[in-house]
Amino acid sequence: MLFYINYQGEEYKVRIEQKDGQYSVCFNGEPETSVDISFYGNDCTLLHEKGVFHANIVGDKTDYTVWIPEGNLSFTVESEYRRIVGLLRGQNLNTENNVYSKMPGKITKITAKEGDKIEKGQAILVMEAMKMENEIKALIDGELKRICVKEGQAVETGTLLAEIVPEE
Amino acid sequence: MKPKRILVANRGEIALRVMRACREMGHVPLAIYSKADRSSLHVTKSDGAVCVGEGPSIHSYLDIDAVIKAAKTLKADAIHPGYGFLSEKAEFAKAVAQAGLVFVGPSAEAISTMGDKVMARKTMEKLGHLPLVPGTKEGLSDENEAFKAAKQIGFPVMIKALAGGGGRGMRVVNSEDEFINLFRRAFSEAQKAFGDGRVYLEKYVTSPHHIEVQIIADAHGNVVHLYERECSVQRRHQKIIEESPSPFISADTRKKLCEAAVKAVKDIGYVNAGTIEMLVDENQNFYFMEMNTRLQVEHPVTEWITGRDLVKEQLRVAFGEKLSFRQEDLKQNGHAIEFRICAEDPEKFLPQAGKVTGVSFPGGIGIRVDSHLYRGYEIPVFYDSMVAKLAVWGKDRTEAIARSRAALLDTVMNGVKTNIPVHLQILNNPKFISGNYTTRLIGEDFNYEPKKPSAEDLKMALISTAVAAYNREYRGPDRRQPTENSLWKRVGREEGLR
Numbered sequence: 322m323l324f325y326i327n328y329q330g331e332e333y334k335v336r337i338e339q340k341d342g343q344y345s346v347c348f349n350g351e352p353e354t355s356v357d358i359s360f361y362g363n364d365c366t367l368l369h370e371k372g373v374f375h376a377n378i379v380g381d382k383t384d385y386t387v388w389i390p391e392g393n394l395s396f397t398v399e400s401e402y403r404r405i406v407g408l409l410r411g412q413n414l415n416t417e418n419n420v421y422s423k424m425p426g427k428i429t430k431i432t433a434k435e436g437d438k439i440e441k442g443q444a445i446l447v448m449e450a451m452k453m454e455n456e457i458k459a460l461i462d463g464e465l466k467r468i469c470v471k472e473g474q475a476v477e478t479g480t481l482l483a484e485i486v487p488e489e
Numbered sequence: 490m491k492p493k494r495i496l497v498a499n500r501g502e503i504a505l506r507v508m509r510a511c512r513e514m515g516h517v518p519l520a521i522y523s524k525a526d527r528s529s530l531h532v533t534k535s536d537g538a539v540c541v542g543e544g545p546s547i548h549s550y551l552d553i554d555a556v557i558k559a560a561k562t563l564k565a566d567a568i569h570p571g572y573g574f575l576s577e578k579a580e581f582a583k584a585v586a587q588a589g590l591v592f593v594g595p596s597a598e599a600i601s602t603m604g605d606k607v608m609a610r611k612t613m614e615k616l617g618h619l620p621l622v623p624g625t626k627e628g629l630s631d632e633n634e635a636f637k638a639a640k641q642i643g644f645p646v647m648i649k650a651l652a653g654g655g656g657r658g659m660r661v662v663n664s665e666d667e668f669i670n671l672f673r674r675a676f677s678e679a680q681k682a683f684g685d686g687r688v689y690l691e692k693y694v695t696s697p698h699h700i701e702v703q704i705i706a707d708a709h710g711n712v713v714h715l716y717e718r719e720c721s722v723q724r725r726h727q728k729i730i731e732e733s734p735s736p737f738i739s740a741d742t743r744k745k746l747c748e749a750a751v752k753a754v755k756d757i758g759y760v761n762a763g764t765i766e767m768l769v770d771e772n773q774n775f776y777f778m779e780m781n782t783r784l785q786v787e788h789p790v791t792e793w794i795t796g797r798d799l800v801k802e803q804l805r806v807a808f809g810e811k812l813s814f815r816q817e818d819l820k821q822n823g824h825a826i827e828f829r830i831c832a833e834d835p836e837k838f839l840p841q842a843g844k845v846t847g848v849s850f851p852g853g854i855g856i857r858v859d860s861h862l863y864r865g866y867e868i869p870v871f872y873d874s875m876v877a878k879l880a881v882w883g884k885d886r887t888e889a890i891a892r893s894r895a896a897l898l899d900t901v902m903n904g905v906k907t908n909i910p911v912h913l914q915i916l917n918n919p920k921f922i923s924g925n926y927t928t929r930l931i932g933e934d935f936n937y938e939p940k941k942p943s944a945e946d947l948k949m950a951l952i953s954t955a956v957a958a959y960n961r962e963y964r965g966p967d968r969r970q971p972t973e974n975s976l977w978k979r980v981g982r983e984e985g986l987r
Contacts, residue, residue, distance in 0.1 A: 322962065324955045328947070335955035344959075346952050358956050362864075363846045363903070365953045374949035377847035377903035378957045385957070387950045388847065388903035391940045392835070392910060394950055398958045 323401040328394065409479035418461055420483040422476045426450030431472055433483075437465045445483050448476070463487045490808055492516055495593070496560045497531070499571030500550065502859040502878060503784075504531035507569045510800035519563045521556060523549035525869040530861045537563045544871045550574045553581050557588050567591035567807060569800075573873065576783040577604045593807040595761045595782045602757065603780040607651060607689055610777070616756050618749040619777035622694060622768060628687030632672050638690055639668055645693035648672060650679035650686075656726030657682040661693055694776065696927045698769040699723065700735050701781075702750035703791045705762045705799065707806045712755045713816045714747040715791045715799075721928045722915060724838050729908065729931075730915065731787035732826040733794045736886055736924025742773045751816075753777075762788075762803050771927075786829065789857055789880035793825035823882055824889040828897065828912045830860075830877040832868050832905045835937055840874035843867070846904035851896040855882040855889075868905060876907075886924065890916055911937050 323336045336347040340355075347353045357368040367374040377388040380398070387394040399407075406421060430447040433439065444456040445465065459465075467484040470476060496519040497507045508518035508531065520535035525544035532538045539559035542549035549555065551574055560568055568585050570576035576594065579601035585592040594600070603609045607628055613619055614626075623642055628651040629635040639646045644665060650658025658679030660671040672688070680686035699720045706712040719735035720728045738746070750765040764781040788799050797819070802812060832841045845866045850858045860877035868876060881896055883889030894916050897909055920926045920934040942950065 322959055324958055326951050326954060328951070333951050335951055337955050337959040339959075339963075344956055346955070348948060348952060356952060356956070358953060360957070360960070365957065367949050367953050369949060371945060374946065374953065375901075376950060376953055377901070378954055379846050379904065380954075380957060380961060385954050387954055389942060389946060389950065390898065390901075390910070391942050391946075392906065393903075394942065394947070396951070396954050398954060400958065400962060 325399045325401070325404060327397040327399075406479035409477065418463065418485050418487055419481055420445060420457055420459065420485065422448065422450075422457075422478060422480045422482055424450050425477050426455075426475070428470045428472055428474045428476060428482075429454060431468060431470075432456075433465055433468070435465055435468055439463055439465045439485060446470070448482075457482060459483075459485055461485060461487050490514070490805070490810065493566040493591075493808070494519055494537075494564055495804070496521065496556075496563055496565035496568045497535075497571060498550070498556050498560075498568050499574055499576075500526055500529060500531055500872065501861045502875070503571040503573075503786075505534065505861055506859050507571060507800050508534060510798060510804065511569075513798075514801060514804060516804070519560075519565055521550070521559045523871070525871055528866075530863065539563055544869060546574060546871060553578070553584050556581075557584055557590075560585075560588065560590055565590060567593055567804075569593040569803070570783065572783050572786055577781070579604060591807050593761070593803050595759055595763065599757065599759050600782045603759070603763070603782050605651070606649065606653075606779050609780055610689075612757065613753060613777045616753055618752045618756070619765070619767070620775070622691045622776040622778070624691035625689045628689055630676065630687050632669055632676075635672055635688070635690065636665075636668050640665065642690060642692050645695075647691045647693045648675040648688050649691060650675065650683060650688055652683035652685040652687070653679055658686075658688060659726050694768050694770050696771040696929075697721075698735070698737050699728070699766065699778075699928050700738060700746065700769045700775070701764045701766040701785075702747050703762070703764055703785070703788070703799075704750055704754050704759075705802050705806065705812065706754055706760050707812045708760050708809055709811050710755075711812050711815070712751050712759075713812060713814070713819065714751050715795045715797065715819060716821050717743060717746060718785075718787055718790055720787060721926055722921070722930055723928050724931045728787065729829045729831070730826060730912065731790050732824065732886075732889075733790040734821050734824065737926075738769060739773060742769070742775065746775055761806050762799055786875070786878070787827050789859065789878060790825040790827045793857070793880060793882040794821050794823065795819050796822065823884045824886040825880060825882045826889050826893050827878055827880040828893065829875050829908075830879060830900070830902070830912075831874040831908050832876050833874045833908055834906050835908050835911045836939055838908075841868070841905045842870040843905045845902065847901055848903070849899075849901040850877070851879070851899035853896075855892055856896050857881070862902070876902075890922065910940065914938070 326333045338345045343355045345355045359366050363377045365376050365378050379386045385396040385398050426448045429449045433445045439459045441462050443459050446457050448455050463485040466486045469481050492515045494517045495511045497504045511518040517536045520531050520538035521541045522532045523544050539562050541555040541559050575581040579597040582592045582597040625638045645663045648660040658675045660675045662668050662671050676686040700717050702717050703715040717735050718731050718733045720731045722730035764785050766778040767775045769775045848862050857880040862876050881893040883892050897913050915921050918935045
């Protein structure tokens with residue numbers, strides 16, 4: 322997964338993948354390396370060829386504060402997925418309530434009606450993508466306010482599929 | 490001494506420090522707390538605690554009636570006031586005595602004589618052991634009258650709050666034309682902070698060193714000094730680093746200072762711990778400034794150097810016992826430096842509040858940490874920004890400085906900004922290292938420069954943050970590490986013992 326991290330107006334691209342329990346990192350397009358990093362709560366220790374990096378990392382949504390001896394660094398972190406969704410929707414995705422498509426595909430079936438009471442994990446529609454049929458499920462308990470797509474419709478990554486009003 | 494129940498009428502590190510001495514002597518430590526302090530360590534670690542009110546100290550720690558009532562509820566025999574809050578309020582000492590309890594500190598009379606700065610100056614002048622900085626003898630509230638007095642003393646002059654402390658209501662006036670304006674500001678500041686706007690004036694000593702002598706006296710006429718502390722590293726007129734012995738004064742000056750302090754204290758008939766604060770100029774002339782009729786924040790440096798526990802002595806003396814040592818038993822051993830670690834912005838010295846997300850203190854030979862912090866602790870907005878004291882001992886000043894540097898680098902405090910980077914930079918300041926620095930070190934010879942992280946550290950920070958974000962995206966924000974004490978691990982260990 323690729324992350325865009327902003328620090329003092331400058332953007333850094335850091336790609337993180339996990340392979341066999343090891344993290345592999347690609348920093349700003351540099352060659353991929355594996356890193357030895359361990360977390361305990363907010364505390365993080367990273368062993369690298371020049372020494373040991375130790376920090377306390379506190380994240381709040383997209384804002385991360387990294388405490389190091391010199392003081393604190395403030396980062397804004399955005400994953401590639403969220404950035405794409407944001408770009409497609411022309412706004413920031415700050416609510417998890419609604420259902421979006423995570424990849425391009427075709428809506429094959431709609432399994433719930435507008436106005437239905439929906440439980441978390443309940444399927445709302447079926448989408449075909451990469452030759453697989455996937456049930457798209459609600460992320461929260463609530464009421465299905467609107468279904469934004471029709472059966473047979475092709476959708477792109479980040480398309481709003483359904484709006485759900487959370488239960489009080 | 491029979492075990493007593495001792496209420497510590499304070500909070501934070503000093504409450505813990507006093508409670509430790511109580512436990513060591515077999516006494517029962519008791520606590521009071523405000524609603525903002527319910528989860529503070531001084532409550533958790535006490536043997537009984539009572540809530541005395543709301544967060545703001547005026548509604549809790551400063552409420553004399555509430556504190557006395559708490560002492561009754563907890564069946565306390567004595568009250569130790571710590572420093573700050575009610576420690577230098579004569580009416581509190583009086584109320585404690587009237588309630589039939591022992592006040593661990595001087596008598597109400599001694600507090601009102603020496604705690605009132607103008608009265609203290611008058612007393613000292615009469616006794617004649619310590620010279621005074623030329624200044625006014627009365628509290629002033631009329632600006633024209635004050636201006637006349639200032640001209641008589643000669644500029645620069647210092648305006649100080651009569652009731653004050655901690656730098657509030659204090660102004661330096663360099664020339665006549667600034668006087669009225671600064672007088673008004675000092676007056677209103679003192680009015681707000683202490684409910685008494687009156688100020689007094691003093692000649693402003695150039696190149697001053699703030700040097701104080703620790704004394705302790707029992708009710709049997711024994712008075713000893715525990716040498717001096719140099720407290721010239723100050724910001725906003727508040728000390729942040731103290732050391733003992735003073736690297737500046739000569740052996741001859743030291744002898745004179747300490748002996749004069751003992752004589753003065755003997756003549757007043759003062760009992761318990763106290764500190765005589767003095768200004769020492771570049772030619773080693775010294776002037777009496779004020780007396781603090783309580784335990785000082787910086788007492789650990791004296792304890793390092795003399796090997797004596799001041800709080801234990803305070804308790805002994807309060808219950809009528811003799812001091813456990815004589816003057817000739819004491820000598821200055823090695824060198825000690827104390828750093829006040831404050832939750833504050835290092836650039837602007839502004840206090841910070843918030844949650845401590847990570848904390849770890851140094852240890853090892855010559856390291857002492859007094860602190861009430863723990864991981865997850867919320868620093869309340871109502872109280873002092875000092876959250877820890879690091880007191881370091883070395884066989885000489887050079888070793889103490891090197892050890893201090895290592896200890897500060899070893900101190901981790903995350904979640905709020907602290908002045909640790911400021912301390913580290915002061916330790917590299919040539920003037921500080923030389924030992925001949927004045928109260929104007931910060932601002933004149935030293936200015937904090939925020940350090941940028943190295944490119945390497947920034948890269949590591951970015952990578953670590955990306956991994957943290959990755960974990961959160963994939964495992965959810967609340968997934969924790971497996972617990973240390975899993976059943977399987979325990980079974981495994983037990984099996985290993987067979």
